[in-house]
Amino acid sequence: MTIDEIYKKEEISVRSYHICKYNKLNSISDLKKYYHLKKSFEGLQNCGRKSNEELINICNRYQDEVTENREIEIKKENPLKSIIFNLTRVQREVINSFIFVNTDSLSTRSKNAISMFLNHNLKVKNFAEKILLTESFDLENIKNVGYKCVPELKVYISIIKDFLLEVSHTKDERYLIALKNKFLIQRTFDIPFVPSQILESESIFQLTDFLLNQNAFFDENQTIIIKKALKLYDNQREFTLDEIAEQVDLSRERVRQIRKLCLDKLSNKLLFISNFNDDLFQKYSIDTESSYIEIDTDVSDKINKSNNSNFSIEFITFILSAYLKDSFTLVGNYEDVLQPKYFNSRNRHNWNNFYLVEKQLASEIDFTALTNDISSRICDRIEESYSFHFKSYLSKFLTKGNIDILDLLLPICENLINSEFEIYLDLDENLIFKRNTNRQAHEYAYEALEHLGRPSKVKVIFEKVIELHPNYNTEEAKIRVSMKRKNGFVPIGRKSVFGLKKWESELENFKGGTIRDIVVRLQTN
DNA sequence: AGGCTACTCAGCCTGGATAA
DNA sequence: TTATCCAGGCTGAGTAGCCT
Numbered sequence: 001m002t003i004d005e006i007y008k009k010e011e012i013s014v015r016s017y018h019i020c021k022y023n024k025l026n027s028i029s030d031l032k033k034y035y036h037l038k039k040s041f042e043g044l045q046n047c048g049r050k051s052n053e054e055l056i057n058i059c060n061r062y063q064d065e066v067t068e069n070r071e072i073e074i075k076k077e078n079p080l081k082s083i084i085f086n087l088t089r090v091q092r093e094v095i096n097s098f099i100f101v102n103t104d105s106l107s108t109r110s111k112n113a114i115s116m117f118l119n120h121n122l123k124v125k126n127f128a129e130k131i132l133l134t135e136s137f138d139l140e141n142i143k144n145v146g147y148k149c150v151p152e153l154k155v156y157i158s159i160i161k162d163f164l165l166e167v168s169h170t171k172d173e174r175y176l177i178a179l180k181n182k183f184l185i186q187r188t189f190d191i192p193f194v195p196s197q198i199l200e201s202e203s204i205f206q207l208t209d210f211l212l213n214q215n216a217f218f219d220e221n222q223t224i225i226i227k228k229a230l231k232l233y234d235n236q237r238e239f240t241l242d243e244i245a246e247q248v249d250l251s252r253e254r255v256r257q258i259r260k261l262c263l264d265k266l267s268n269k270l271l272f273i274s275n276f277n278d279d280l281f282q283k284y285s286i287d288t289e290s291s292y293i294e295i296d297t298d299v300s301d302k303i304n305k306s307n308n309s310n311f312s313i314e315f316i317t318f319i320l321s322a323y324l325k326d327s328f329t330l331v332g333n334y335e336d337v338l339q340p341k342y343f344n345s346r347n348r349h350n351w352n353n354f355y356l357v358e359k360q361l362a363s364e365i366d367f368t369a370l371t372n373d374i375s376s377r378i379c380d381r382i383e384e385s386y387s388f389h390f391k392s393y394l395s396k397f398l399t400k401g402n403i404d405i406l407d408l409l410l411p412i413c414e415n416l417i418n419s420e421f422e423i424y425l426d427l428d429e430n431l432i433f434k435r436n437t438n439r440q441a442h443e444y445a446y447e448a449l450e451h452l453g454r455p456s457k458v459k460v461i462f463e464k465v466i467e468l469h470p471n472y473n474t475e476e477a478k479i480r481v482s483m484k485r486k487n488g489f490v491p492i493g494r495k496s497v498f499g500l501k502k503w504e505s506e507l508e509n510f511k512g513g514t515i516r517d518i519v520v521r522l523q524t525n
Numbered sequence: 526a527g528g529c530t531a532c533t534c535a536g537c538c539t540g541g542a543t544a545a
Numbered sequence: 546t547t548a549t550c551c552a553g554g555c556t557g558a559g560t561a562g563c564c565t
Contacts, residue, residue, distance in 0.1 A: 109529080109564075146565040241553070254532060256554075529564080538554080545548075 002027045006058060016051040019044050028058065035059045083168045084128045091167050094180045095124040098163050101184060101272055102156060110152050113144040124164070131157060132164075181275055189216035203283075204273040204323050205307040205316070217269040221248045222262050229259045230338045232315045234304070263338065270322035278323065288324060292412045293356040295320070314338060317354040329362035331355040331416070349375035353419050357412060364405045370397045370413065374421055377433055387432040390414070390425050441474060441482035445489070446500070455492050455499035458483075 003026055007017040023044050025031050035041065041052045087095070099122050103111055118126055131137055139150050139157075163183055170176060178199055185194045185207075191214055198206050210216075212232075215223045225248060226232070228239045241252040248255065280286040284302050286293060300313045311319070314337050321330035336351040349371040357367075391406055394413055398405070410429075417423055417431070425431055448464035449456065456464075461483075462476040480496070483489040488501045 144565075149565090251533060252553090253534075257532085527565090530562090531560100533560080534558085535556100537556085540553095541551090543548100543550085545546100 012054050016054045019047050019051055032059050081133055088171055090173050092124055094176050095164055095167055097275055099127055099160055110149045113142050117142045177277055184275055202276045202278050203307050204276050204278045205303055205309050207273050207276055208319055209309050218262050222258055224248055225255055225258050226262045231312050233310050234312045267322055274323050291358040291361050291408055321356055327359055328356045329359050331357050331367045355416055364400055364402055365409055366397045366399055385434045387430040390429050390431040393431060441478050442487040445479050445483050449500050455497050458496045
């Protein structure tokens with residue numbers, strides 16, 4: 001209680017009041033301290049016997065309160081210390097993630113300042129040691145914190161302190177987690193009401209949907225932009241940047257920048273959902289113990305149906321990757337996959353899909369190098385189909401040379417190349433690169449002659465070509481001119497008869513060449 | 526004063542689609 | 546097969562306003 005309050009209650013005289021003010025004894029505890037030290041107020045200027053009695057009286061009257069206050073002060077200090085050091089692992093984790101998310105939602109300036117102050121260690125122990133338990137702690141002394149940041153950071157610290165105290169009261173994990181969810185959602189995103197259905201179901205998809213629609217992850221414009229520019233929903237219309245720009249009244253370029261900005265932040269924002277404890281296996285038969293998770297239309301339908309959502313397979317996979325961040329790696333480029341119109345495949349593979357691969361397993365192989373290699377092979381001109389054994393090919397991309405792991409990786413990689421490149425292994429597990437150049441006329445003629453098996457007239461060869469390839473659009477003249485020596489043909493005589501060069505060595509009694517050639521040969525023999 | 530953020534603009538590049 | 550158009554990407558320069 002302050003001296004002004006005492007004076008207002010008319011418990012002390014004007015003289016005593018002035019004595020207190022003049023000597024900076026502004027509260028009862030100040031009076032008490034002074035009295036405790038000097039045992040009398042008479043040493044103060046203007047203080048006579050009457051004022052002294054009055055002030056001593058006040059000290060005695062409010063003694064209980066003072067000692068109470070002191071007790072509270074002691075209680076406040078010591079317990080917090082012991083509370084923090086006695087937290088269980090779950091409690092610490094809960095608080096850690098709370099601090100992390102709260103820090104992340106600060107303004108850039110405050111965030112940078114506070115994480116610099118904490119040496120980028122946002123764990124509760126460090127936070128408490130540097131801020132809550134340091135008596136001399138003063139926000140304004142933190143580098144880069146100015147008067148604008150102070151109120152924001154004050155709220156930030158008090159939220160964390162409140163949360164810490166609340167968490168310390170209970171050890172029931174389920175309760176803790178529900179409490180954290182509610183705290184987190186309400187405080188982090190400033191959302192006053194969270195439907196209990198979301199907290200109870202603990203569905204990460206419902207939560208994502210809710211937070212997106214509440215503009216919790218991004219502000220209103222940003223949310224509009226990512227909803228239209230990213231492939232978040234099933235069967236959604238693709239908008240051009242110009243269309244979106246018109247809706248949010250910004251330039252096309254700015255929309256692109258915001259989209260990039262949000263996309264870069266999206267997975268970080270989604271980390272929030274890992275606070276939930278969703279039972280993916282029971283609900284959707286997603287086995288989080290397996291080495292590879294594939295979301296097909298069946299699973300996505302199931303998810304959308306039970307959550308009343310309409311997420312695309314790609315975004316569902318993305319959400320899952322955030323949720324399962326500790327045990328799974330998201331293989332695939334998120335810009336490629338989530339931005340339908342995005343195309344940046346300068347010298348690299350442009351991904352169609354995401355793949356959720358168990359973390360350990362994913363670290364064994366360089367998926368990027370693998371896809372880039374296949375991609376560059378496909379982009380090259382392939383004059384002739386070729387193939388090699390897939391398993392030994394894969395071993396080139398192992399990061400730790402752990403050959404034993406290949407059996408586990410093979411089905412994953414096979415699936416990956418099927419959907420990324422539409423190329424398939426044959427029965428002997430060979431990877432086949434099919435010819436990608438147009439077949440030329442002479443090749444058709446060659447094939448036809450091989451079928452005919454003996455030197456034939458152009459007309460016959462042409463008919464054979466048409467018989468073998470009814471859809472091939474060509475003419476007799478084109479076939480005739482294509483049959484050059486360099487392409488492996490030999491003309492025989494002057495009657496438009498052609499054979500294959502290779503027959504000269506394979507067949508007896510076969511000698512190709514023009515009449516002149518034949519005469520020259522006979523003469524030299 | 527100087528840093529940071531949000532934003533715009535111009536210029537140039539690329540790949541895909543389509544017309545010639 | 547080649548030329549052209551178009552959407553979209555990247556980059557650097559620059560502005561305004563706010564904050565420390």
